[in-house]
Amino acid sequence: MTQLKPILTHLDSIPSTPGKFKPDKSSTYNLYRLRFHPTLFPRFTLWSFFFIFFIVLLIFFSSPTNPTAGNSRRSLKNSLSPSPALGPNWEHRVRASARPRSKTGFTVLVTGAAGFVGTHVSLGLKRRGDGVLGLDNFNQYYDIGLKKARQGLLERSGIMVVEGDINDVVLLRKLFDAVAFTHVMHMAAQAGVRYAMQNSGSYVHSNIAGFVSLLEACKMANPQPSIVWASSSSVYGLNSKVPFSENDRTDQPASLYAATKKAGEEIAHTYNHIYGLSITGLRFFTVYGPWGRPDMAYFFFTKDILRGKEIKIFETSDHGSVARDFTYVDDVVKGCLAALDTAKKSTGSGGKKKGAAQLRIYNLGNTKPMPVGRLVSILEKLLKVKAKKKVIQMPRNGDVPFTHANITLAHTELGYKPTTDLEMGLKKFVKWYVSYYGSKKKKSSW
Numbered sequence: 001m002t003q004l005k006p007i008l009t010h011l012d013s014i015p016s017t018p019g020k021f022k023p024d025k026s027s028t029y030n031l032y033r034l035r036f037h038p039t040l041f042p043r044f045t046l047w048s049f050f051f052i053f054f055i056v057l058l059i060f061f062s063s064p065t066n067p068t069a070g071n072s073r074r075s076l077k078n079s080l081s082p083s084p085a086l087g088p089n090w091e092h093r094v095r096a097s098a099r100p101r102s103k104t105g106f107t108v109l110v111t112g113a114a115g116f117v118g119t120h121v122s123l124g125l126k127r128r129g130d131g132v133l134g135l136d137n138f139n140q141y142y143d144i145g146l147k148k149a150r151q152g153l154l155e156r157s158g159i160m161v162v163e164g165d166i167n168d169v170v171l172l173r174k175l176f177d178a179v180a181f182t183h184v185m186h187m188a189a190q191a192g193v194r195y196a197m198q199n200s201g202s203y204v205h206s207n208i209a210g211f212v213s214l215l216e217a218c219k220m221a222n223p224q225p226s227i228v229w230a231s232s233s234s235v236y237g238l239n240s241k242v243p244f245s246e247n248d249r250t251d252q253p254a255s256l257y258a259a260t261k262k263a264g265e266e267i268a269h270t271y272n273h274i275y276g277l278s279i280t281g282l283r284f285f286t287v288y289g290p291w292g293r294p295d296m297a298y299f300f301f302t303k304d305i306l307r308g309k310e311i312k313i314f315e316t317s318d319h320g321s322v323a324r325d326f327t328y329v330d331d332v333v334k335g336c337l338a339a340l341d342t343a344k345k346s347t348g349s350g351g352k353k354k355g356a357a358q359l360r361i362y363n364l365g366n367t368k369p370m371p372v373g374r375l376v377s378i379l380e381k382l383l384k385v386k387a388k389k390k391v392i393q394m395p396r397n398g399d400v401p402f403t404h405a406n407i408t409l410a411h412t413e414l415g416y417k418p419t420t421d422l423e424m425g426l427k428k429f430v431k432w433y434v435s436y437y438g439s440k441k442k443k444s445s446w
C-alpha cells in the first residue's frame with residue numbers, strides 16, 4: 001500500500017481525457033524543454049515509457065471485464081484502503097443507529113447487513129427494539145443494485161449500513177470504540193458453493209481472514225460482545241447418514257466454500273477457548289425468500305423460466321434426484337434471534353479470558369428435503385410458465401447430492417420451529433420477485 005499510494009496519487013492527477021488537459025505554464029515550459037533539448041531526449045523516452053506503463057496499469061486495475069478478478073481486487077482494495085473519513089457526524093450516526101429503543105434491548109453489529117439473510121435479520125432486530133448497526137463491503141459477487149436496494153430498506157427503518165470490509169481493522173476498531181456492542185451477528189461471507197471454483201481467494205479473504213479479523217476486534221473489546229454467526233449445511237459435505245445432526249462428522253467438505261465454513265467453526269473454537277468469547281454458529285440449510293441471492297438456483301430458475309431460457313436440473317450419477325432442505329428466510333431469522341436471546345455473555349475483556357464461555361452449533365433447516373425437480377414444478381405453477389428443462393448429471397463443482405437437517409437441538413434449546421413449507425415460501429418469493437423486477441425480466445446483472 002505504501003508503495004502503491006504515490007503511484008495512485010500520481011495517476012489521480014492525470015486527466016481521464018488527455019485532450020482536455022490544460023497544462024500550466026511551467027509544465028508547458030518543461031515539456032517544451034523535454035521535447036527540443038537533444039540531451040534530454042533519452043530521459044523523455046524513459047518518462048514516456050513509465051507514463052504509458054502506468055496508464056496501462058490504471059486501465060488494467062479498473063477494467064470491469066473480469067468480474068472475478070474485479071471482485072478479488074475490490075475486496076483487497078477494501079481491506080487495504082484507509083477507512084472513510086470518520087468524523088463526529090459519522091460517529092453520531094453510528095451511535096444513533098446502534099442505540100436500542102429500551103434499556104433491555106441489545107446493541108448489535110450486523111456484518112453483511114446488505115446481504116440476503118443479513119438484511120432480514122437486521123430488520124427483525126430493529127422491529128423488536130434492538131439497536132442495529134450494519135456493516136457491508138458491497139462486493140460485486142452479484143448485482144450491487146440489489147444490495148443498495150436492501151440498504152435503502154434498512155435505512156428507511158433507521159438502520160445505518162457502514163460501507164466497509166471486515167478485514168479493515170482500523171474501521172473495526174473505530175466501530176468498537178464508538179459503540180459498546182452487546183452482540184455481533186456475523187453474516188458477512190463469500191457465499192455460493194460453485195463460485196469457489198472461479199474465485200477461491202475471495203472465500204479465504206472473507207470467510208477465514210475476515211472472520212479472524214472480526215474475532216480479533218471482538219476479543220479486544222471491553223465488554224466483549226457475544227457472537228452469533230452463519231455457518232452452513234455444506235459442512236456435512238459427503239456424509240450419507242441422514243438427517244444431518246450437529247455431532248455428525250464434518251471432515252469431508254465437497255467445496256472450498258464448505259471447507260472455509262468448517263474452518264470458521266474451528267476458529268470459533270479457538271477464540272472461545274483462549275479469549276472467553278461466547279460464540280454460536282448456525283448451520284443454514286439453503287435459505288431462500290424475498291430479497292434473496294441471484295446466484296441461487298430458485299432465483300435464477302425464476303428469471304430464466306420467465307425469459308424462456310433453458311434451465312439445467314442436476315441429477316445424481318445413478319439418475320436419482322438431487323434434493324435440498326430449502327429453508328424459508330423468516331424461519332431462519334427466528335432461529336437467529338433466538339440464538340441471540342439465549343447467548344450467554346462472553347467472559348473475557350480486553351483480550352484476556354476470565355472464565356469458560358459458551359460455544360454452540362445449531363442446524364437451522366426445514367427438515368423436509370425437496371428434489372430440485374419439485375422446486376421447478378412449484379415455480380412453473382406460480383409463474384404460469386412451462387420451464388425449458390434439461391436434466392444433466394451434477395457437475396463436479398462442489399455441490400452435494402442432498403441435505404437434510406435434524407433440528408432437534410435447535411428446537412430444544414432455541415425453541416426453533418420452521419413453519420413455512422416450500423410452496424408457501426416460493427409463493428412469497430415470486431410475489432416479491434415480480435414486484436421488484438416485473439414479470440418480464442428487466443435488468444439483473446446475474
Ligand SMILES: O=C(O)[C@H]1O[C@H](OP(=O)(O)OP(=O)(O)OC[C@H]2O[C@@H](n3ccc(=O)[nH]c3=O)[C@H](O)[C@@H]2O)[C@H](O)[C@@H](O)[C@H]1O
Pocket residue numbers: 191192193231232233234284285286287295296297298312313314322323324372394399400401
Ligand atoms: O445450505 C448451504 O449452506 C448452502 O446453500 C446454498 O447452496 P445450495 O444448496 O447449493 O443452493 P443452490 O445453489 O441454490 O442450489 C440448490 C439446488 O439446485 C441444484 N442446481 C443448482 C444449479 C443448477 O443450475 N441446477 C441445479 O439443479 C443444486 O445442485 C442444489 O441441489 C447457498 O448457495 C450456499 O451459499 C450455502 O449457504
